[in-house]
Amino acid sequence: MNYVKDEGISAASETQLINEVRMNNTAIAQYLSQQFGLNSELAVMNPIGNGHINTTMLLKDGRRAIVVQKLNTEVFPKPEQLVENARAIEQHLSIKSEKGEYQLNIIKHLPTIDEGYLVIHNGDVWRALEFIGGSYSEDVVNSAFKAQTAANAFGQFAQALEDFNASELHHVIPDFHNLAKRIEMFEEVLARDKHNRAHSCLADIVFCQSQFDLADELKALSGAIPLRPCHNDTKINNMLFCNQNDSGKAVIDLDTCMPGYWLFDFGDMVRTFCSPEAEDSTNLNRVKVREDIFEAIVKGYVTPLSGLITEQEKRSFLLGAKVMPFMIGLRFLTDYLDGDNYFATKHEKHNLERAQNQFTLYQDVVAKELTLQSIITQN
Template identity: 65%
Template sequence: MYQKQATILSKHFGLSQDDVSIKPIGNGHINTTLLLKSPEKNIVVQKLNTHVFPDPISLVNNARQIEIHLSDKKDQHAYQLEIIKHIPTTEENYVVEIEGESWRALEFIGRSYSEDVVANQEQAEIAANAFGQFAAALEDFDASNLHSVIPDFHNLTMRLDALKRVVKADPVGRLEACQKEVDFCLAQSQLLSELAELVDILPVRACHNDTKINNMLFCNQTQQAKAVIDLDTCMPGYWMFDFGDMVRTFCSPEAEDSTNLERVKVREDIFQAIVDGYVAPLDGIITEQEKQSFWLGAKVMTFMIGVRFLTDYIDGDNYFSIKYDGHNLDRARNQFALYRDLVEKTETLQAILFK
């Protein structure tokens, strides 16, 4: 499907244009990620979704700033993980335009694998610790240097307002199928007041902002952490949302689009592993207010991605990639089931977090 682009990309990045192959890798919702194989080496190429990321140059500049900072830390023996690095073209550019589409290339980190569902407590702690190491290494990075490639990315007020707008418009006639979910969302407004009380007292950090389990690579040989990947949403933000996204994507034994909702539950041992893994590298850095904010972050991130899936479903599936009609609605219902279980287990989970 992308063979023509493979040939053009090979030329741009100084690779042989003969005997090249290209195939999809990963399970990202937004960009199209492919492995380009040539006789010289394998590289990862991405077609950037310019509907979601209208300024690909700023996106790549952000990621390269993080890459350079982490490389300096690694040289100082202050960061142990491998670093995903951009590859320049033969003309020293980092974004390539092909027939109106924006592409970039990244070094391929071999002998590694990712997971979509956390298998056990040990795996959860390893991944959470990697994201903690990532956060700690960026503690002295000036977050104001990063461009907000998706403004208000974790702005719950904005996400609920967007939901209200598509509910009012109902552009493709889907509201009737999900009115119950809409009513549920609009009844959670107490989260807005909880957020308003917190965000003004939290330090702004350079955050990953997409700490899904599949954005961390494990080593094939050791099963230990190898690299934190997908730096596209690295922007100024709050650690509570990075913690919350780990809770959202690590804790359920089911994938985020599973319709087996009775099994979509918070595994308490996995929650414990996230707390232990993420907080340890931040010892001496994290403020007490930030630690207190983690519980709200867990609730908000789980609920908010559900709102986003639901909004996209009602709007006609214009944002997230889908595999079938109703995929985004299934995702939304899955996240709301997890959110309900989080709230139901408040006392137990807070005891783990604040012990």
């Protein structure tokens, strides 16, 4: 999930139409308005964002605007745990903010008129979040300044949660960043090949299988670096920039906040910041790691963590930079072979194209490994 400033609909509407929420579905808008205390007679609901999982809408009544989401209960079968996690993070950050120890805006859940946080309508589960105005998000980083700003915001987020007990968080998606499990799932789906798609991507399958020793590298770190409360989805579009001065405004999408390792959050920034192409671009000759952006990520993220991060954690960042594009590519490829059941798609080969994009980025990280490790060491 992600959400952006209220700029209209554009290409984002295509994704939301796939999720079967229509702009003219006034019955849902009116019902949710009643539940969350808006004027239902003036309710207007438009799609925003381009997240793969949940359906995100901006609900307005002419006086007030809130973000409402239909949660994907296939991905999040226990939505109450998702809300409990996010609200625990919100409350912790709010205390930090009151003490002047956290400077970013905090995305917060809104209660219903009955003081609940989930609404069930026609079998769908909805929630509401505060709308953070005067902000925007991006899908492709266009400057080192933006990369450092966003990475710094995620670093501030991590720093503020350093004293939060990670064990208190529910594992809303078990094994979310468990590469060994992702490999098992891939092999099971490949063996079934119930959609007869394996023949169309044999080269990608062989490539994947040749890289499975990455899981062994991750396993070797077990117990050597601390378990942290992590965001676990540090995509560039999960950070809001301020309209006025392009500074960091808010870290959003707390759905996957779970115990984890900072190397995954770092790696996901590399995955989504460093390429000049979007993650589903088929212009693969342009998919690469921009070294100036990589350095900006390191500077931005490490600065707030000074004094907290261990040397071994910092060294593990390069592994994170390799694992995340490979693992997401593997997940895209698995979903393609499985008939596109997880990620929203716009056409039959969308997930395959995403996978090929991510594998290309992963290969460039590997090719530049010595240079990238040197950048991490020097910052």
